[in-house]
Amino acid sequence: xxxxxxxxxxxxxxxxxxxxxxxxxxxxxxxxxxxxxxxxxxxxxxxxxxxxxxxxxxxxxxxxxxxxxxxxxxxxxxxxxxxxxxxxxxxxxxxxxxxxxxxxxxxxxxxxxxxxxxxxxxxxxxxxxxxxxxxxxxxxxxxxxxxxxxxxxxxxxxxxxxxxxxxxxxxxxxxxxxxxxxxxxxxxxxxxxxxxxxxxxxxxxxxxxxxxxxxxxxxxxxxxxxxxxxxxxxxxxxxxxxxxxxxxxxxxxxxxxxxxxxxxxxxxxxxxxxxxxxxxxxxxxxxxxxxxxxxxxxxxxxxxxxxxxxxxxxxxxxxxxxxxxxxxxxxxxxxxxxxxxxxxxxxxxxxxxxxxxxxxx
Amino acid sequence: xxxxxxxxxxxxxxxxxxxxxxxxxxxxxxxxxxxxxxxxxxxxxxxxxxxxxxxxxxxxxxxxxxxxxxxxxxxxxxxxxxxxxxxxxxxxxxxxxxxxxxxxxxxxxxxxxxxxxxxxxxxxxxxxxxxxxxxxxxxxxxxxxxxxxxxxxxxxxxxxxxxxxxxxxxxxxxxxxxxxxxxxxxxxxxxxxxxxxxxxxxxxxxxxxxxxxxxxxxxxxxxxxxxxxxxxxxxxxxxxxxxxxxxxxxxxxxxxxxxxxxxxxxxxxxxxxxxxxxxxxxxxxxxxxxxxxxxxxxxxxxxxxxxxxxxxxxxxxxxxxxxxxxxxxxxxxxxxxxxxxxxxxxxxxxxxxxxxxxxxx
Numbered sequence: 210x211x212x213x214x215x216x217x218x219x220x221x222x223x224x225x226x227x228x229x230x231x232x233x234x235x236x237x238x239x240x241x242x243x244x245x246x247x248x249x250x251x252x253x254x255x256x257x258x259x260x261x262x263x264x265x266x267x268x269x270x271x272x273x274x275x276x277x278x279x280x281x282x283x284x285x286x287x288x289x290x291x292x293x294x295x296x297x298x299x300x301x302x303x304x305x306x307x308x309x310x311x312x313x314x315x316x317x318x319x320x321x322x323x324x325x326x327x328x329x330x331x332x333x334x335x336x337x338x339x340x341x342x343x344x345x346x347x348x349x350x351x352x353x354x355x356x357x358x359x360x361x362x363x364x365x366x367x368x369x370x371x372x373x374x375x376x377x378x379x380x381x382x383x384x385x386x387x388x389x390x391x392x393x394x395x396x397x398x399x400x401x402x403x404x405x406x407x408x409x410x411x412x413x414x415x416x417x418x419x420x421x422x423x424x425x426x427x428x429x430x431x432x433x434x435x436x437x438x439x440x441x442x443x444x445x446x447x448x449x450x451x452x453x454x455x456x457x458x459x460x461x462x463x464x465x466x467x468x469x470x471x472x473x474x475x476x477x478x479x480x481x482x483x484x485x486x487x488x489x490x491x492x493x494x495x496x497x498x499x500x501x502x503x504x505x506x507x508x509x510x511x512x513x514x515x516x517x518x519x520x521x522x523x524x525x526x527x528x529x530x531x532x533x534x535x536x537x538x539x540x541x542x543x544x545x546x547x548x549x550x551x552x553x554x555x556x557x558x559x560x561x562x563x564x565x566x567x568x569x570x
Numbered sequence: 571x572x573x574x575x576x577x578x579x580x581x582x583x584x585x586x587x588x589x590x591x592x593x594x595x596x597x598x599x600x601x602x603x604x605x606x607x608x609x610x611x612x613x614x615x616x617x618x619x620x621x622x623x624x625x626x627x628x629x630x631x632x633x634x635x636x637x638x639x640x641x642x643x644x645x646x647x648x649x650x651x652x653x654x655x656x657x658x659x660x661x662x663x664x665x666x667x668x669x670x671x672x673x674x675x676x677x678x679x680x681x682x683x684x685x686x687x688x689x690x691x692x693x694x695x696x697x698x699x700x701x702x703x704x705x706x707x708x709x710x711x712x713x714x715x716x717x718x719x720x721x722x723x724x725x726x727x728x729x730x731x732x733x734x735x736x737x738x739x740x741x742x743x744x745x746x747x748x749x750x751x752x753x754x755x756x757x758x759x760x761x762x763x764x765x766x767x768x769x770x771x772x773x774x775x776x777x778x779x780x781x782x783x784x785x786x787x788x789x790x791x792x793x794x795x796x797x798x799x800x801x802x803x804x805x806x807x808x809x810x811x812x813x814x815x816x817x818x819x820x821x822x823x824x825x826x827x828x829x830x831x832x833x834x835x836x837x838x839x840x841x842x843x844x845x846x847x848x849x850x851x852x853x854x855x856x857x858x859x860x861x862x863x864x865x866x867x868x869x870x871x872x873x874x875x876x877x878x879x880x881x882x883x884x885x886x887x888x889x890x891x892x893x894x895x896x897x898x899x900x901x902x903x904x905x906x907x908x909x910x911x912x913x914x915x916x917x918x919x920x921x922x923x924x925x926x927x928x929x930x931x
Binding site for chain 1: 791
């Protein structure tokens with residue numbers, strides 16, 4: 210029998226919580242035979258929802274709390290006042306060794322602040338990053354893109370760490386044998402400036418392990434599918450992510466608009482419907498749901514706040530895979546080999562990989 | 571009779587130069603009754619092309635030179651070795667008062683370096699920016715987006731100047747009475763960091779003239795059509811621009827793909843063809859052709875290197891309008907009113923608006 214993976218859930222985070230959280234957990238439980246849940250939230254609300262799903266019956270433990278972190282709460286406030294919130298208790302479950310990973314659809318800033326405070330960063334990692342998968346023109350192939358907003362400004366060392374986090378993800382979860390990694394930059398020659406980017410490129414060229422650094426990438430490379438991982442600072446990454454979203458929405462709007470003003474087009478709809486359905490399923494944002502917080506001593510996945518049960522189930526699957534494949538162990542391994550390879554690097558890897566577990570014993 | 575506008579053309583820059591340059595000039599000449607051209611390039615090559623177009627006959631003057639700035643030339647090299655290049659001579663024509671604006675489809679970095687060196691920045695402007703128009707969901711409404719790559723890092727003062735340049739463009743060319751201006755930032759509350767952005771916001775809130783500063787914008791706002799101008803540093807702007815391009819290409823590719831795998835869809839094509847044609851014409855990149863170099867003492871427009879004659883003609887139209895509407899005069903006016911409004915601002919506006927003309931006299 211395969212090992213049991215326990216996921217803790219912040220039942221009260223997200224636009225349609227706790228319904229989509231519990232329905233999403235049920236969907237994931239149908240797919241995964243060895244999953245268990247620790248569910249933090251208001252028992253009066255989530256108890257009845259859980260009992261609706263037979264599949265959740267014997268695999269769920271509820272941690273009752275009436276407190277929640279609201280969507281508009283500042284991270285600093287959530288950290289101070291949310292000590293008994295469903296978000297905090299779900300994260301604590303990972304720190305206490307009761308769960309292997311935590312999933313929340315709540316306030317992103319608060320989740321990052323609390324996760325960082327409670328779980329701490331992995332040895333050898335100075336700052337955690339938010340990573341997501343972006344679709345590419347190559348069917349079934351996504352690119353790991355990070356940081357999406359956890360760090361406004363990044364040092365070369367941060368970018369090197371992001372490259373390690375992203376490439377380990379690509380190897381373990383996307384099954385890319387030797388992922389290709391690029392640093393986001395701009396094209397024109399004299400502009401290839403940012404000293405930070407050049408420094409990071411120098412380190413990655415010589416010392417990245419189990420992955421290949423392929424040079425600078427441009428915005429046009431995000432969706433090309435030639436790269437497996439693209440790293441950038443959180444400001445640029447967040448702008449790029451939101452720009453992709455905005456452009457896709459604009460094009461969808463323009464397509465609808467052009468149909469509206471061409472009455473004949475509706476006659477063609479029955480014929481093109483299957484093609485549009487395929488397209489829609491390929492672009493389904495729920496497929497790309499789940500911002501992974503990488504680089505912490507515990508695994509944490511952020512589901513989109515406005516997602517549905519299918520999207521939330523996908524976020525649970527991502528958390529499950531990270532735990533099952535022992536993501537953090539592999540990151541520590543790559544980092545320690547990089548230090549061995551380049552003793553001058555500033556990376557420091559302690560033996561103390563999972564102190565939260567150590568504290569337990 | 572309206573005043574004559576003279577545009578100087580770098581006939582040898584761009585993938586399909588000099589053909590598309592001359593054909594583009596002819597197209598523009600058919601639209602504009604009072605335009606003249608100064609055309610710099612190899613007379614042996616451009617002479618026969620010009621004589622093909624009757625409309626160009628009496629309105630074109632050729633400055634012969636065999637030298638060209640190549641696409642892969644570093645800006646510093648182009649500046650040093652390109653003293654007799656078609657690009658340099660076309661820019662010189664503006665400095666010497668022989669032309670009102672210059673258009674080139676050549677090497678962007680070289681064009682910016684030479685234009686900056688020859689034309690210098692406008693009084694009150696510390697750094698020129700590259701601006702372009704991005705499409706929005708609102709029909710016929712674009713947003714002025716800058717900087718697209720001229721300045722890797724920007725001070726708050728640079729951003730304030732960009733806001734002035736962009737809003738004057740929006741008023742004069744896009745006919746927005748009181749343009750709405752936003753600064754590109756990222757969403758999450760605690761991240762609204764970059765001190766630079768906050769400082770720029772503070773200045774714009776109180777002192778922007780003839781336009782309204784509406785706050786921070788996100789990547790998703792670029793195409794929404796609520797804003798008329800969005801300013802950002804050249805690194806972020808270039809990444810966003812290329813990301814838009816990449817996302818649009820990916821979606822087009824996916825649409826084709828979904829048709830290929832749905833044979834029935836082809837039966838619907840005759841019906842949806844008019845709708846697709848409308849969509850295509852609305853997304854036509856040639857409509858958005860022309861990166862404006864704003865903030866220099868002369869007007870300079872960069873056409874996309876891979877465009878055709880229609881796209882090049884559009885770039886000429888943009889240059890023509892900037893000259894006809896006296897863009898630089900209006901920028902100087904707004905800047906001087908901002909200084910008057912806020913004497914503590916670091917903006918300095920000299921009287922000396924067009925020294926190149928003064929030198930002439």
